[in-house]
Amino acid sequence: MPELPEVETVLRTLEHQIKGNEIVHIEVRYAKMIDAIDAQEFTKLLVHQHFIDFSRVGKYLIFGMNDVNLVVHLRMEGKFYIYQKDEDPYSKHAHIIFMLDDGRKLVYHDVRKFGRMYVYDKDVILYEQKAFQHVGYDAFDSHVDANYLYQQAKRRKTTLKQFLLDQSVMAGVGNIYADEIAFRSKLHPETKIYHLTKKDFEMILENTRIILQGAIKAGGTTIRSYTSSLGVDGKFQLQLKVHMKKGEACPTCGNSIDKIVVGGRGTYVCRTCQKRK
């Protein structure tokens, strides 16, 4: 599932591939992918627009076009593929096909159909729109510091894992990296956040950025081997230490990694290294 680092990788790859290209035609094969407007309106707003700039807040991709911003959330399994002029872009899971001015197609694939696309006029303030209603500062935003996290944590009774996953506090961390961040911080994911000090949040934030930055770097190296016909899904090669490692040895102490459920999410933890505060 794409989290901040994968979204960043997808963005950079697409920037490299389609910056400056014009959308000449759109085929919407599954309209529920689009928020608030119908397929016809979506098409009307985007045809003849050019991909100008590429940015991101948390896990949301933002394509700046001439008159509108196209916002995309990949959720669980959303992927963009670029097909060459002579390639067949159709498949069971190809839901939206953007025909480009040079004959290539940008294709949105999504097996579970959880992804969402939003189109907003450039006249409106983007971050006040529905897509960003529950999205706080990006994890790399300078507004996010130890004091901010501490203040946010004070009034919540929730666990560290759920806090890290709460996009309204800090946007970008998903299930995989939340586990890795808790592990690197030597804190049990079920730690109640009101037990944590400002100093703890300093350490947690530092680890968050190290983990995310490391994954972006790993994605960046992977992406060089991508050819245009392969999926632009931001696969990364970062060595995960606990996530999906149930029963395997903890890289620090050698004890077996447990799988538990925290806030309804599958969670991997080393009982020995990660303490409840």
Add this chain to the structure above:
DNA sequence: CGCATTCCCTGGGTGC
């Protein structure tokens, strides 16, 4: 307001 629960989807896994 916070927090828990339900829903959206489908492939993959399990059990018979």
Add this chain to the structure above:
DNA sequence: TGCACCCAGGGAATGC
């Protein structure tokens, strides 16, 4: 081999 069933999971909506 096939069928019924259950589950994962990000985030919005709903309920308390």
